[in-house]
Amino acid sequence: MVSRFLSFLVLGFLILGCRDKASQKNGKAPQAPNIVLFFVDDMGWQDTSVPFWDKRTPYNDLYQTPNMERLAQEGMKFTQAYSTAVCSPTRVSLMTGMNAARHRVTNWTLHKDKLQPMETNHKTLKFSEWNVNGMSPVAGTEKAVHATPLPQILKDAGYYTIHSGKAHLGAIGTPGENPLNLGFEVNIAGHAAGAPQSYLGSDYFGNGKKGKEIWAVPGLEKYHGTDIFLTEAITQEAKLAMDAALGKDRPFFLYMAHYAVHTPIMADSRFVQKYYDKGLDSTEAKYASLVEGMDKSLGDIMDYLEDKNVSDNTIILFMSDNGGLSAVARGGEKHTHNKPLSSGKGSAREGGIREPMLVKWPGKIEPNSVEDQPLIIEDFYPTILEMAGIENYETVQPVDGVSFLPVLTGKSMDGTRPLFWHYPNEWGPSGPGIGASSTTRVGDWKFIYYYNDGSMELFNLREDIGETKNLVVERPEKAKELAKILSDYLRKVEAQLPSRKDTGEQIAYPDEAFQ
Numbered sequence: 001m002v003s004r005f006l007s008f009l010v011l012g013f014l015i016l017g018c019r020d021k022a023s024q025k026n027g028k029a030p031q032a033p034n035i036v037l038f039f040v041d042d043m044g045w046q047d048t049s050v051p052f053w054d055k056r057t058p059y060n061d062l063y064q065t066p067n068m069e070r071l072a073q074e075g076m077k078f079t080q081a082y083s084t085a086v087c088s089p090t091r092v093s094l095m096t097g098m099n100a101a102r103h104r105v106t107n108w109t110l111h112k113d114k115l116q117p118m119e120t121n122h123k124t125l126k127f128s129e130w131n132v133n134g135m136s137p138v139a140g141t142e143k144a145v146h147a148t149p150l151p152q153i154l155k156d157a158g159y160y161t162i163h164s165g166k167a168h169l170g171a172i173g174t175p176g177e178n179p180l181n182l183g184f185e186v187n188i189a190g191h192a193a194g195a196p197q198s199y200l201g202s203d204y205f206g207n208g209k210k211g212k213e214i215w216a217v218p219g220l221e222k223y224h225g226t227d228i229f230l231t232e233a234i235t236q237e238a239k240l241a242m243d244a245a246l247g248k249d250r251p252f253f254l255y256m257a258h259y260a261v262h263t264p265i266m267a268d269s270r271f272v273q274k275y276y277d278k279g280l281d282s283t284e285a286k287y288a289s290l291v292e293g294m295d296k297s298l299g300d301i302m303d304y305l306e307d308k309n310v311s312d313n314t315i316i317l318f319m320s321d322n323g324g325l326s327a328v329a330r331g332g333e334k335h336t337h338n339k340p341l342s343s344g345k346g347s348a349r350e351g352g353i354r355e356p357m358l359v360k361w362p363g364k365i366e367p368n369s370v371e372d373q374p375l376i377i378e379d380f381y382p383t384i385l386e387m388a389g390i391e392n393y394e395t396v397q398p399v400d401g402v403s404f405l406p407v408l409t410g411k412s413m414d415g416t417r418p419l420f421w422h423y424p425n426e427w428g429p430s431g432p433g434i435g436a437s438s439t440t441r442v443g444d445w446k447f448i449y450y451y452n453d454g455s456m457e458l459f460n461l462r463e464d465i466g467e468t469k470n471l472v473v474e475r476p477e478k479a480k481e482l483a484k485i486l487s488d489y490l491r492k493v494e495a496q497l498p499s500r501k502d503t504g505e506q507i508a509y510p511d512e513a514f515q
């Protein structure tokens with residue numbers, strides 16, 4: 001009897017063990033969660049039917065993003081999430097965990113070793129040799145920040161790492177140009193440029209156009225000459241890459257980095273007619289179709305995860321790289337497309353840096369929850385690694401970001417931690433908050449210092465989300481306090497500052513300007 005009992009016991013353990021192995025093989029219980037970082041280009045805080053304010057606005061009723069609504073219902077909505085004002089600084093902060101003041105990729109990159117024309121031609125300011133070549137995984141790349149990339153750490157920990165869409169992490173001819181050099185095992189359509197020459201497969205995504213070679217989207221030849229939109233092509237390729245990951249029985253990290261909704265503003269024919277019918281002008285109807293096409297991609301990815309029975313073990317993070325475009329190329333009145341936020345892309349004002357952010361983590365995050373904790377883009381680096389369960393990792397760079405994992409699980413973070421933005425550069429267009437500047441936010445208070453003329457702005461964002469009332473004169477002590485916090489940080493990380501063209505003298509730090 002004892003012998004028979006032991007035999008049944010052993011058999012039972014074998015059956016349970018086989019079931020456990022079969023369950024893991026089917027993707028139901030992998031050792032680590034899959035992670036999808038859905039990253040949108042130039043999407044503003046208001047470019048969605050999901051309200052990220054305490055009330056709906058006309059923009060929330062204009063745009064149709066049902067899959068963002070679905071993600072918000074299944075996860076957590078962040079109302080005060082920040083990137084930088086332009087793309088490359090944000091993307092490098094994401095991939096390195098460093099603040100832009102420290103990594104010095106403070107403007108958008110493209111040509112090796114070259115400052116932007118709007119910088120070299122500036123009338124009054126001489127700009128420092130910022131890291132125009134972007135980031136590099138190897139030491140010794142000139143004018144580039146050497147860093148251990150986020151996907152490299154994930155890959156080393158066993159993740160199947162997929163890059164899909166826009167890269168824009170390193171200049172042409174440098175190691176950072178190619179995502180495969182940064183820890184990605186798969187690269188779909190990513191290269192040095194930050195915009196597509198064309199969104200249309202019928203137009204070969206811009207390939208074959210003389211003089212436009214650097215903007216043509218690479219690697220999607222199978223779709224050339226077909227009636228497909230770039231957003232859809234990238235999504236289809238991403239699903240194939242996830243198939244490969246599941247076939248290898250490995251957790252995957254999908255960096256779903258769309259070119260949309262960046263210029264050129266082109267119509268996604270699947271969605272544009274409804275916006276024409278609403279009476280929008282041609283540019284805004286096309287823009288709205290770009291937004292809805294992006295949202296369809298999000299839905300397709302979510303559906304894929306459910307169809308493959310891996311949704312319950314997959315984290316989805318949704319974020320944009322900078323505020324919505326408003327100074328140029330849009331229909332209607334400039335600097336109004338992100339209202340109630342002031343200004344847009346390229347600006348230190350809220351419209352240029354505050355982003356729509358959503359996170360879903362089944363079993364960890366309370367569905368349909370809202371978080372007001374201010375966060376900044378470099379925080380994604382340590383957070384994603386902590387989500388993946390990766391500990392004691394080593395980096396060649398200091399990591400400025402702070403994991404926001406506590407707030408995802410219902411705990412709190414330091415709400416008074418200063419956030420910093422450093423843009424000692426020239427973007428080109430003009431408008432509120434646009435120009436060489438440095439900024440800090442501490443609690444509800446935000447301070448902006450402009451290098452060209454030494455002017456300053458102080459806003460209380462809780463009382464004045466639209467930054468309509470500059471309180472520098474009314475609250476000089478608070479302005480001095482934040483100027484000191486900002487200046488101390490810039491000195492600490494040895495941030496580069498512009499100088500005067502006529503005298504060669506470095507522009508004063510914010511706290512020095514008060515004196």
